[in-house]
Amino acid sequence: MLRIGYSKPGSWGSFWAILTLVGLVTRAAQRADVGGEAAGTSINHSQVLLQRLQELLRQGNASDVVLRVQAAGTDEVRVFHAHRLLLGLHSELFRELLSNQSEVVLQEPRDCASVFDKFIRYLYCGELTVLLAQAIPLHRLATKYGVASLQRGVADYMRAHLAGGAGPAVGWYHYAVSTGDEALRESCLQFLAWNLSAVAASAEWGAVSPELLAQLLQRSDLVLQDELELFHALEAWLGRARPPPAVAERALRAIRYPMIPPAQLFQLQARSAALARHGPAVADLLLQAYQFHAASPLHYAKFFDVNGSAFLPRNYLAPAWGAPWVINNPARDDRSTSFQTQLGPSGHDAGRRVTWNVLFSPRWLPVSLRPVYADAAGTALPAARPEDGRPRLVVTPASSGGEAAGVSFQKTVLVGARQQGRLLVRHAYSFHQSSEEAGDFLVHADLQRRNSEYLVENALHLHLIVKPVYHTLIRTPK
Secondary structure (H helix, E strand, C coil), X not given: CEEECCCCCCCHHHHHHHHHHHHXXXXXXXXXXXXXXXXXXXXXXXHHHXXXXXXXXXXXXXXXXXXXXXXXXXXXXXXXXXXXXXHHHHCHHHHHHCCCCCEEEEEECHHHHHCHHHHHHHHHHCCCCCCHHHHHHHHHHHHHCCCHHHHHHHXXXXXXXXXXXXXXXXXXXXXXXXXCCHHHXXXXXXXXXXXXXXXXXXXXXXXXXXXXXXXXXXCCCCEECCHHHHHHHHHHHHHHHCCCHHHHHHHHHCCCHHHCCHHHHHHHHHHCHHHHHHHHHHHHHHHHHHHHHHCCHHHHCCCCCCCCHHHCCCEECCHHHEEEEEEECCCCCCEEEXXXXXXXXXXXXXXXXXXXXXXXXXXECCHHHCCCECCCCCCECCCCCHHHCEEEEXXXXXXXXXXXXXXXXXXXXXXXXXXXXXXXXXEEEECCCCCCECCCCCCCCCCCCCCCCCXXXXXXXXXXXXXXXXXXXXXXXC
Protein backbone atom coordinates (compact mmCIF):
# COMPACT_ATOMS: atom_id res chain seq x y z
CA MET A 1 0.00 0.00 0.00
CA LEU A 2 1.42 3.39 -1.04
CA ARG A 3 0.29 6.76 0.30
CA ILE A 4 1.28 9.91 -1.60
CA GLY A 5 2.31 12.76 0.67
CA TYR A 6 3.36 16.40 0.30
CA SER A 7 4.78 17.31 -3.12
CA LYS A 8 6.95 20.01 -4.59
CA PRO A 9 8.76 20.56 -7.92
CA GLY A 10 11.90 18.50 -8.55
CA SER A 11 15.32 20.05 -8.08
CA TRP A 12 17.28 20.51 -11.31
CA GLY A 13 20.27 21.52 -9.20
CA SER A 14 20.49 18.05 -7.66
CA PHE A 15 20.09 16.46 -11.12
CA TRP A 16 23.12 18.34 -12.46
CA ALA A 17 25.05 17.66 -9.25
CA ILE A 18 24.71 13.91 -9.80
CA LEU A 19 25.61 14.18 -13.47
CA THR A 20 28.69 16.20 -12.53
CA LEU A 21 29.72 13.56 -9.97
CA VAL A 22 29.37 10.75 -12.47
CA GLY A 23 31.32 12.76 -15.02
CA LEU A 24 34.22 13.32 -12.64
CA VAL A 25 34.82 9.59 -12.19
CA THR A 26 35.15 7.77 -15.51
CA ARG A 27 36.73 4.74 -17.06
CA ALA A 28 38.64 5.55 -20.26
CA ALA A 29 40.88 3.74 -22.69
CA GLN A 30 43.38 5.76 -24.68
CA ARG A 31 45.63 4.81 -27.55
CA ALA A 32 48.99 6.51 -27.90
CA ASP A 33 51.97 6.13 -30.18
CA VAL A 34 55.01 7.31 -28.29
CA GLY A 35 58.41 6.48 -29.67
CA GLY A 36 56.85 4.12 -32.18
CA GLU A 37 55.28 1.93 -29.45
CA ALA A 38 51.50 1.59 -29.23
CA ALA A 39 50.11 1.28 -25.70
CA GLY A 40 46.66 1.07 -24.12
CA THR A 41 46.01 2.68 -20.76
CA SER A 42 42.98 2.01 -18.59
CA ILE A 43 41.99 4.60 -16.02
CA ASN A 44 39.63 3.01 -13.51
CA HIS A 45 38.25 5.07 -10.64
CA SER A 46 35.07 3.03 -10.19
CA GLN A 47 35.78 2.44 -6.50
CA VAL A 48 35.99 6.19 -5.97
CA LEU A 49 32.61 6.54 -7.66
CA LEU A 50 31.10 3.92 -5.37
CA GLN A 51 32.49 5.70 -2.32
CA ARG A 52 31.04 9.02 -3.50
CA LEU A 53 27.64 7.43 -4.12
CA GLN A 54 27.66 5.88 -0.65
CA GLU A 55 28.44 9.28 0.84
CA LEU A 56 25.65 10.79 -1.23
CA LEU A 57 23.18 8.30 0.22
CA ARG A 58 24.50 8.49 3.77
CA GLN A 59 24.64 12.28 4.01
CA GLY A 60 21.63 13.01 1.80
CA ASN A 61 23.49 15.74 -0.08
CA ALA A 62 21.40 17.38 -2.82
CA SER A 63 18.54 14.94 -2.19
CA ASP A 64 15.28 15.78 -3.91
CA VAL A 65 12.94 13.08 -2.52
CA VAL A 66 12.12 11.70 0.91
CA LEU A 67 11.01 8.09 1.42
CA ARG A 68 9.19 7.33 4.66
CA VAL A 69 9.12 3.55 5.12
CA GLN A 70 6.60 2.37 7.68
CA ALA A 71 6.64 -1.19 9.03
CA ALA A 72 3.12 -2.60 8.72
CA GLY A 73 1.21 -2.77 11.98
CA THR A 74 3.64 -0.49 13.84
CA ASP A 75 4.40 3.20 14.31
CA GLU A 76 8.01 2.64 13.28
CA VAL A 77 9.02 4.83 10.35
CA ARG A 78 12.45 4.96 8.69
CA VAL A 79 13.33 8.05 6.67
CA PHE A 80 15.58 8.00 3.59
CA HIS A 81 16.74 11.15 1.76
CA ALA A 82 17.27 9.99 -1.80
CA HIS A 83 17.63 11.13 -5.40
CA ARG A 84 14.88 10.47 -7.92
CA LEU A 85 17.37 10.11 -10.78
CA LEU A 86 19.17 7.15 -9.20
CA LEU A 87 15.99 5.47 -8.00
CA GLY A 88 14.35 5.89 -11.38
CA LEU A 89 17.35 4.41 -13.20
CA HIS A 90 16.63 1.02 -11.56
CA SER A 91 12.87 1.02 -11.06
CA GLU A 92 10.01 1.99 -13.34
CA LEU A 93 7.72 2.06 -10.30
CA PHE A 94 9.95 4.59 -8.53
CA ARG A 95 10.19 6.64 -11.72
CA GLU A 96 6.39 6.88 -11.97
CA LEU A 97 5.85 7.35 -8.26
CA LEU A 98 8.40 10.15 -7.94
CA SER A 99 7.73 11.89 -11.23
CA ASN A 100 5.89 14.77 -9.49
CA GLN A 101 6.24 13.89 -5.82
CA SER A 102 9.02 14.77 -3.42
CA GLU A 103 7.81 12.78 -0.40
CA VAL A 104 6.10 9.38 -0.24
CA VAL A 105 5.08 7.00 2.51
CA LEU A 106 5.73 3.32 1.75
CA GLN A 107 3.95 0.64 3.76
CA GLU A 108 6.09 -2.49 3.91
CA PRO A 109 5.93 -5.77 5.88
CA ARG A 110 8.15 -5.69 8.96
CA ASP A 111 10.85 -7.95 7.50
CA CYS A 112 10.99 -5.84 4.32
CA ALA A 113 11.09 -2.56 6.24
CA SER A 114 14.03 -3.86 8.30
CA VAL A 115 16.18 -4.39 5.16
CA PHE A 116 15.00 -1.36 3.19
CA ASP A 117 18.33 0.37 3.86
CA LYS A 118 20.15 -2.50 2.10
CA PHE A 119 17.69 -2.31 -0.77
CA ILE A 120 18.26 1.42 -1.24
CA ARG A 121 22.02 0.97 -0.92
CA TYR A 122 21.91 -1.53 -3.79
CA LEU A 123 20.20 1.05 -5.99
CA TYR A 124 23.10 3.45 -5.33
CA CYS A 125 26.07 1.07 -5.28
CA GLY A 126 24.97 -2.09 -7.10
CA GLU A 127 26.00 -4.34 -4.23
CA LEU A 128 24.86 -5.55 -0.83
CA THR A 129 25.57 -8.24 1.74
CA VAL A 130 22.81 -10.82 2.19
CA LEU A 131 22.12 -12.99 5.22
CA LEU A 132 19.93 -16.08 4.99
CA ALA A 133 17.05 -14.50 6.89
CA GLN A 134 17.16 -11.43 4.61
CA ALA A 135 16.88 -13.28 1.29
CA ILE A 136 13.07 -13.42 1.09
CA PRO A 137 12.40 -9.79 2.17
CA LEU A 138 15.05 -8.50 -0.26
CA HIS A 139 13.61 -10.60 -3.06
CA ARG A 140 10.13 -9.26 -2.22
CA LEU A 141 11.34 -5.66 -2.44
CA ALA A 142 13.17 -6.33 -5.70
CA THR A 143 10.02 -7.94 -7.13
CA LYS A 144 7.67 -5.19 -5.93
CA TYR A 145 9.78 -2.34 -7.32
CA GLY A 146 10.83 -4.17 -10.48
CA VAL A 147 14.59 -4.29 -9.84
CA ALA A 148 15.28 -7.30 -12.06
CA SER A 149 19.04 -7.49 -11.44
CA LEU A 150 18.53 -7.72 -7.69
CA GLN A 151 15.78 -10.31 -8.17
CA ARG A 152 18.19 -12.50 -10.14
CA GLY A 153 21.02 -11.91 -7.71
CA VAL A 154 19.01 -12.91 -4.62
CA ALA A 155 17.51 -15.94 -6.40
CA ASP A 156 21.03 -17.05 -7.40
CA TYR A 157 22.14 -16.57 -3.79
CA MET A 158 19.27 -18.75 -2.56
CA ARG A 159 19.98 -21.52 -5.06
CA ALA A 160 23.70 -21.48 -4.21
CA HIS A 161 23.01 -21.76 -0.48
CA LEU A 162 20.55 -24.57 -1.07
CA ALA A 163 23.26 -26.49 -2.92
CA GLY A 164 25.56 -25.94 0.05
CA GLY A 165 22.91 -27.06 2.51
CA ALA A 166 22.70 -23.76 4.38
CA GLY A 167 19.40 -22.44 3.10
CA PRO A 168 15.98 -23.02 4.72
CA ALA A 169 14.73 -25.15 1.83
CA VAL A 170 11.16 -25.62 3.07
CA GLY A 171 10.51 -21.93 3.68
CA TRP A 172 12.12 -20.94 0.42
CA TYR A 173 10.07 -23.57 -1.46
CA HIS A 174 6.80 -22.14 -0.17
CA TYR A 175 7.98 -18.63 -1.02
CA ALA A 176 8.93 -19.70 -4.56
CA VAL A 177 5.46 -21.21 -5.04
CA SER A 178 3.77 -18.01 -3.83
CA THR A 179 5.81 -15.85 -6.23
CA GLY A 180 5.75 -18.21 -9.20
CA ASP A 181 9.56 -18.56 -9.28
CA GLU A 182 9.71 -21.96 -10.95
CA ALA A 183 13.52 -22.19 -11.04
CA LEU A 184 13.81 -21.56 -7.29
CA ARG A 185 10.91 -23.93 -6.56
CA GLU A 186 12.59 -26.73 -8.50
CA SER A 187 15.96 -26.07 -6.79
CA CYS A 188 14.32 -26.31 -3.36
CA LEU A 189 12.44 -29.47 -4.32
CA GLN A 190 15.62 -31.09 -5.64
CA PHE A 191 17.57 -30.27 -2.47
CA LEU A 192 14.76 -31.64 -0.28
CA ALA A 193 14.61 -34.87 -2.32
CA TRP A 194 18.36 -35.45 -2.15
CA ASN A 195 18.62 -34.63 1.57
CA LEU A 196 15.32 -35.82 2.97
CA SER A 197 16.89 -37.57 5.96
CA ALA A 198 18.52 -34.36 7.17
CA VAL A 199 15.39 -32.26 6.58
CA ALA A 200 13.06 -34.78 8.25
CA ALA A 201 15.24 -34.66 11.37
CA SER A 202 15.15 -30.84 11.51
CA ALA A 203 12.64 -28.28 12.72
CA GLU A 204 11.84 -27.50 9.06
CA TRP A 205 9.97 -30.79 8.67
CA GLY A 206 7.05 -29.51 10.70
CA ALA A 207 6.62 -26.58 8.28
CA VAL A 208 6.17 -28.80 5.21
CA SER A 209 2.80 -28.16 3.58
CA PRO A 210 0.54 -31.02 2.41
CA GLU A 211 1.21 -29.95 -1.18
CA LEU A 212 4.99 -30.15 -0.72
CA LEU A 213 4.71 -33.48 1.10
CA ALA A 214 2.71 -34.92 -1.81
CA GLN A 215 5.36 -33.67 -4.25
CA LEU A 216 8.11 -35.41 -2.29
CA LEU A 217 6.33 -38.71 -1.70
CA GLN A 218 5.79 -39.31 -5.40
CA ARG A 219 9.51 -38.97 -6.26
CA SER A 220 11.78 -41.94 -6.88
CA ASP A 221 14.98 -39.92 -6.37
CA LEU A 222 14.45 -39.41 -2.62
CA VAL A 223 17.69 -40.14 -0.77
CA LEU A 224 17.16 -41.83 2.59
CA GLN A 225 18.24 -44.88 4.54
CA ASP A 226 15.29 -47.03 3.45
CA GLU A 227 11.52 -46.85 2.93
CA LEU A 228 10.92 -47.49 6.63
CA GLU A 229 12.69 -44.21 7.45
CA LEU A 230 10.30 -42.42 5.11
CA PHE A 231 7.30 -44.03 6.81
CA HIS A 232 8.52 -42.87 10.25
CA ALA A 233 9.13 -39.35 8.89
CA LEU A 234 5.61 -39.28 7.47
CA GLU A 235 4.17 -40.52 10.76
CA ALA A 236 5.99 -37.73 12.63
CA TRP A 237 4.59 -35.17 10.15
CA LEU A 238 1.08 -36.52 10.59
CA GLY A 239 1.43 -36.20 14.36
CA ARG A 240 2.44 -32.53 14.07
CA ALA A 241 0.28 -31.33 11.20
CA ARG A 242 -2.94 -33.19 12.12
CA PRO A 243 -4.24 -32.99 8.53
CA PRO A 244 -7.75 -34.02 7.46
CA PRO A 245 -8.19 -37.80 7.11
CA ALA A 246 -8.25 -37.62 3.30
CA VAL A 247 -4.82 -35.91 3.24
CA ALA A 248 -3.35 -38.41 5.71
CA GLU A 249 -4.66 -41.38 3.75
CA ARG A 250 -3.32 -40.08 0.42
CA ALA A 251 0.09 -39.61 2.01
CA LEU A 252 0.10 -43.10 3.56
CA ARG A 253 -0.83 -44.61 0.19
CA ALA A 254 2.29 -43.00 -1.33
CA ILE A 255 4.57 -45.18 0.82
CA ARG A 256 6.12 -48.03 -1.19
CA TYR A 257 5.23 -50.91 1.12
CA PRO A 258 6.78 -53.66 -1.09
CA MET A 259 10.15 -52.01 -0.35
CA ILE A 260 9.73 -52.75 3.40
CA PRO A 261 10.70 -56.29 4.56
CA PRO A 262 7.81 -58.41 5.95
CA ALA A 263 9.15 -58.44 9.53
CA GLN A 264 9.12 -54.64 9.59
CA LEU A 265 5.65 -54.54 8.03
CA PHE A 266 4.34 -56.74 10.86
CA GLN A 267 5.85 -54.35 13.43
CA LEU A 268 4.27 -51.34 11.72
CA GLN A 269 0.83 -52.93 11.76
CA ALA A 270 1.23 -53.76 15.45
CA ARG A 271 2.73 -50.47 16.66
CA SER A 272 2.06 -47.63 14.23
CA ALA A 273 -0.43 -45.03 15.46
CA ALA A 274 -0.94 -43.85 11.87
CA LEU A 275 -1.88 -47.34 10.67
CA ALA A 276 -4.09 -47.86 13.70
CA ARG A 277 -6.01 -44.74 12.70
CA HIS A 278 -5.98 -45.14 8.91
CA GLY A 279 -5.28 -48.86 8.42
CA PRO A 280 -8.33 -49.63 6.24
CA ALA A 281 -7.20 -47.00 3.70
CA VAL A 282 -3.96 -48.92 2.99
CA ALA A 283 -5.09 -52.50 3.65
CA ASP A 284 -4.93 -53.39 -0.06
CA LEU A 285 -1.38 -52.04 -0.31
CA LEU A 286 -0.21 -54.05 2.70
CA LEU A 287 -1.71 -57.21 1.21
CA GLN A 288 0.03 -56.44 -2.08
CA ALA A 289 3.35 -56.10 -0.24
CA TYR A 290 2.96 -59.41 1.60
CA GLN A 291 2.09 -61.18 -1.65
CA PHE A 292 5.11 -59.63 -3.35
CA HIS A 293 7.46 -60.86 -0.63
CA ALA A 294 5.91 -64.34 -0.45
CA ALA A 295 6.32 -65.32 -4.10
CA SER A 296 9.31 -65.21 -6.39
CA PRO A 297 9.35 -62.04 -8.49
CA LEU A 298 9.14 -64.07 -11.70
CA HIS A 299 6.05 -65.89 -10.46
CA TYR A 300 4.47 -62.71 -9.05
CA ALA A 301 5.03 -60.88 -12.35
CA LYS A 302 2.93 -63.48 -14.18
CA PHE A 303 -0.19 -62.28 -12.39
CA PHE A 304 0.45 -58.69 -11.30
CA ASP A 305 1.89 -55.58 -12.92
CA VAL A 306 5.26 -54.80 -11.31
CA ASN A 307 5.99 -51.76 -13.45
CA GLY A 308 4.35 -49.32 -11.01
CA SER A 309 6.24 -46.99 -8.70
CA ALA A 310 5.39 -49.18 -5.66
CA PHE A 311 7.92 -51.75 -6.89
CA LEU A 312 10.68 -49.25 -7.75
CA PRO A 313 13.24 -48.58 -4.99
CA ARG A 314 14.15 -45.00 -4.20
CA ASN A 315 17.78 -43.97 -3.61
CA TYR A 316 18.31 -46.03 -0.47
CA LEU A 317 21.56 -45.68 1.48
CA ALA A 318 21.20 -48.98 3.34
CA PRO A 319 24.00 -51.52 2.66
CA ALA A 320 21.59 -53.79 0.73
CA TRP A 321 21.40 -51.21 -2.08
CA GLY A 322 24.88 -49.74 -2.38
CA ALA A 323 28.02 -48.57 -0.67
CA PRO A 324 29.89 -45.35 0.16
CA TRP A 325 33.25 -44.75 -1.49
CA VAL A 326 35.73 -42.06 -0.41
CA ILE A 327 38.40 -41.34 -3.03
CA ASN A 328 41.39 -39.44 -1.65
CA ASN A 329 43.25 -37.14 -4.05
CA PRO A 330 40.85 -37.93 -6.91
CA ALA A 331 42.74 -35.79 -9.42
CA ARG A 332 45.73 -38.13 -9.47
CA ASP A 333 45.26 -41.82 -10.23
CA ASP A 334 42.69 -44.37 -11.33
CA ARG A 335 40.86 -46.12 -8.50
CA SER A 336 38.75 -49.28 -8.28
CA THR A 337 36.50 -50.96 -5.74
CA SER A 338 33.74 -53.54 -5.53
CA PHE A 339 30.56 -53.95 -3.50
CA GLN A 340 27.48 -56.17 -3.30
CA THR A 341 23.78 -55.43 -3.44
CA GLN A 342 20.66 -57.49 -2.92
CA LEU A 343 19.32 -58.96 -6.13
CA GLY A 344 15.92 -57.38 -5.50
CA PRO A 345 13.65 -56.00 -2.77
CA SER A 346 11.46 -59.11 -2.66
CA GLY A 347 11.78 -61.30 0.41
CA HIS A 348 12.39 -64.15 -2.02
CA ASP A 349 15.66 -62.43 -3.05
CA ALA A 350 16.77 -61.38 0.46
CA GLY A 351 19.73 -63.77 0.49
CA ARG A 352 20.83 -63.31 -3.13
CA ARG A 353 23.58 -60.86 -4.00
CA VAL A 354 25.06 -59.22 -7.08
CA THR A 355 28.71 -58.14 -7.04
CA TRP A 356 29.62 -54.88 -8.75
CA ASN A 357 33.03 -53.67 -9.90
CA VAL A 358 33.67 -49.94 -10.07
CA LEU A 359 36.39 -48.02 -11.88
CA PHE A 360 37.08 -44.32 -11.34
CA SER A 361 39.42 -42.43 -13.65
CA PRO A 362 40.10 -38.72 -13.09
CA ARG A 363 41.07 -37.96 -16.70
CA TRP A 364 39.59 -40.51 -19.01
CA LEU A 365 40.30 -39.78 -22.67
CA PRO A 366 37.79 -40.68 -25.38
CA VAL A 367 39.13 -42.97 -28.11
CA SER A 368 39.36 -40.04 -30.51
CA LEU A 369 41.78 -38.23 -28.19
CA ARG A 370 44.01 -41.12 -27.12
CA PRO A 371 47.60 -41.37 -28.49
CA VAL A 372 47.61 -42.92 -31.96
CA TYR A 373 50.62 -44.47 -33.70
CA ALA A 374 50.98 -43.71 -37.37
CA ASP A 375 52.84 -46.84 -38.48
CA ALA A 376 54.91 -49.78 -37.30
CA ALA A 377 58.09 -47.71 -37.53
CA GLY A 378 57.13 -46.04 -34.26
CA THR A 379 56.32 -42.54 -35.48
CA ALA A 380 53.68 -41.27 -33.07
CA LEU A 381 51.16 -38.52 -33.48
CA PRO A 382 51.05 -35.91 -30.68
CA ALA A 383 49.50 -37.32 -27.53
CA ALA A 384 46.28 -35.86 -26.25
CA ARG A 385 46.55 -33.54 -23.27
CA PRO A 386 45.20 -34.86 -19.94
CA GLU A 387 43.02 -31.79 -19.56
CA ASP A 388 41.14 -32.82 -22.70
CA GLY A 389 39.61 -35.70 -20.76
CA ARG A 390 37.03 -35.79 -17.99
CA PRO A 391 36.33 -37.89 -14.89
CA ARG A 392 34.78 -41.25 -15.59
CA LEU A 393 32.95 -43.77 -13.39
CA VAL A 394 32.14 -47.24 -14.72
CA VAL A 395 29.98 -49.73 -12.79
CA THR A 396 29.77 -53.30 -14.11
CA PRO A 397 28.46 -56.58 -12.67
CA ALA A 398 31.16 -59.09 -11.78
CA SER A 399 29.32 -61.80 -13.72
CA SER A 400 26.41 -61.96 -16.14
CA GLY A 401 24.57 -65.09 -15.00
CA GLY A 402 20.87 -65.85 -15.37
CA GLU A 403 20.04 -64.97 -11.77
CA ALA A 404 18.76 -61.54 -12.79
CA ALA A 405 16.16 -62.76 -15.28
CA GLY A 406 13.29 -60.28 -15.42
CA VAL A 407 15.36 -57.64 -13.61
CA SER A 408 17.38 -54.70 -14.90
CA PHE A 409 19.46 -52.39 -12.74
CA GLN A 410 19.29 -48.60 -12.49
CA LYS A 411 22.54 -47.15 -11.14
CA THR A 412 22.94 -43.80 -9.36
CA VAL A 413 25.99 -42.12 -7.86
CA LEU A 414 25.67 -39.40 -5.22
CA VAL A 415 28.35 -36.78 -4.59
CA GLY A 416 28.51 -35.46 -1.04
CA ALA A 417 29.53 -32.06 0.34
CA ARG A 418 30.15 -31.21 3.98
CA GLN A 419 28.12 -28.29 5.32
CA GLN A 420 27.94 -27.24 8.97
CA GLY A 421 29.30 -30.60 10.10
CA ARG A 422 26.86 -32.62 7.97
CA LEU A 423 27.57 -34.55 4.79
CA LEU A 424 24.83 -33.57 2.34
CA VAL A 425 24.14 -34.65 -1.21
CA ARG A 426 25.17 -31.92 -3.60
CA HIS A 427 25.01 -33.74 -6.92
CA ALA A 428 23.38 -36.94 -8.19
CA TYR A 429 24.10 -38.69 -11.47
CA SER A 430 21.92 -41.44 -12.92
CA PHE A 431 23.06 -43.99 -15.45
CA HIS A 432 20.97 -44.89 -18.45
CA GLN A 433 19.39 -48.23 -17.65
CA SER A 434 21.41 -50.05 -20.32
CA SER A 435 24.66 -48.18 -19.68
CA GLU A 436 27.63 -48.89 -17.43
CA GLU A 437 28.39 -45.22 -16.79
CA ALA A 438 26.80 -41.80 -16.40
CA GLY A 439 27.51 -39.72 -19.46
CA ASP A 440 27.61 -36.41 -17.57
CA PHE A 441 29.50 -37.62 -14.48
CA LEU A 442 31.44 -34.65 -13.00
CA VAL A 443 31.66 -33.18 -16.48
CA HIS A 444 32.02 -29.65 -15.09
CA ALA A 445 34.06 -30.58 -12.01
CA ASP A 446 37.49 -29.13 -11.30
CA LEU A 447 39.07 -31.84 -9.17
CA GLN A 448 42.45 -30.08 -9.28
CA ARG A 449 41.16 -27.19 -7.17
CA ARG A 450 41.45 -27.95 -3.44
CA ASN A 451 38.41 -25.85 -2.55
CA SER A 452 36.27 -27.46 -5.25
CA GLU A 453 32.60 -27.80 -4.32
CA TYR A 454 32.90 -31.48 -5.26
CA LEU A 455 35.58 -32.23 -2.65
CA VAL A 456 35.54 -32.61 1.13
CA GLU A 457 39.03 -32.19 2.60
CA ASN A 458 40.53 -32.99 -0.81
CA ALA A 459 38.51 -36.22 -1.07
CA LEU A 460 35.62 -37.16 -3.31
CA HIS A 461 32.73 -38.59 -1.26
CA LEU A 462 30.58 -40.87 -3.39
CA HIS A 463 27.71 -43.22 -2.60
CA LEU A 464 26.98 -45.85 -5.23
CA ILE A 465 23.39 -47.11 -5.45
CA VAL A 466 21.96 -49.93 -7.56
CA LYS A 467 18.17 -50.16 -7.88
CA PRO A 468 16.67 -53.37 -9.32
CA VAL A 469 13.77 -52.76 -11.68
CA TYR A 470 11.33 -55.63 -12.25
CA HIS A 471 9.66 -56.22 -15.60
CA THR A 472 6.25 -57.79 -16.13
CA LEU A 473 6.60 -61.07 -18.02
CA ILE A 474 4.67 -61.27 -21.26
CA ARG A 475 3.33 -64.78 -21.77
CA THR A 476 3.28 -65.93 -25.39
CA PRO A 477 0.20 -67.92 -26.51
CA LYS A 478 0.70 -71.63 -27.15
